[in-house]
Amino acid sequence: MTTSVTPDADVIGKRSEHLYFALRNPKVVIGLTIVIGLLLLGVIGPFFLNNDPNEYIGPKSEGPSGDFWLGTTYFGQDVFSQFVHGLRSSYLVGGLGAVIAFAIGLSVGFTAGYRGGIVDELLNMLTNVVLVLPALAVLIVISSYLEVRGVVSQGIIIGLFSWPWVARAVRAQSFTLRNRDYVDLAKLTGKRAPQIIIKEIMPNMASYLLMSVILLFGGAILFAAMLDFIGLGPTNAVSLGTMMQQSMAWSALHLGLWWWFVPPGVAITAIVGSLYITNVGLDEVFNPKLREM
Secondary structure, three states: OOOOOOHHHHHHHHHHHHHHHHHHOHHHHHHHHHHHHHHHHHHHHHHHOOOOOOOEOOOOOOOOOOOOOOOEOOOOEEHHHHHHHHHHHHHHHHHHHHHHHHHHHHHHHHHHHHHOHHHHHHHHHHHHHHHHOOHHHHHHHHHHHOOOOOHHHHHHHHHHOOOHHHHHHHHHHHHHHOOOHHHHHHHHOOOOHHHHHHHHHHHHHHHHHHHHHHHHHHHHHHHHHHHHHOOOOOOOOOOHHHHHHHHHHOOHHHHOOHHHHHHHHHHHHHHHHHHHHHHHHHHHHHOHHHOOO
């Protein structure tokens, strides 16, 4: 008597295997621990703070103490309060930018790669146009023309210019996968193009798509930090980038107020670096040849 293994069971088995190796991979564990830890601080922390991040509540330029864990700014604002709210804003910009870029890149890439022909040529031309645009310069111009800049608008702008490389990579993968036997079989059973893409092609690219989201997330946080640092950050919120911009604008480095600019700089480096480490670890998890046994 023979036992048959259904495709669903095979997928579940692969997921369990990947989860097992992910939990054993130190890069994935350390990277996610740092990213999730800072995320929780940014999400939960503001609920335990009684003061507004821009409120003048203490003595000016005071170093870290029991009353002010990360000291105060040149104007007497609580740096820890700004840091916690800044984490929330930076994660929001990164998440929103990554989701928008991923959705556009996925839609353009799969449509171009699966359809081919004139549709592929038009979408590929659009992708190349956006790809050759100096993204940072365009973001600077757009941001400078906005009278009120918020975290959400910043995330949307970043997402609209971060998708081309995802679209090109997904398009190339779709070209390869669209001629596989299981895709031909799905066509014979009467499945429509969206169903085939979602149920047949996407699962075979799941690992690559997951790592793409991580890279987009880290890239969006860096883009936002660059805009913030040159004075084009949110006008109605505090972010890690605006903290660094304000500290540099008021000569915190020369005045020795290290507690004003070091925490946000370390946090940005830790988040982006941890995302990169996580990505490397996931590559080892999904590629059996790279696994450390």
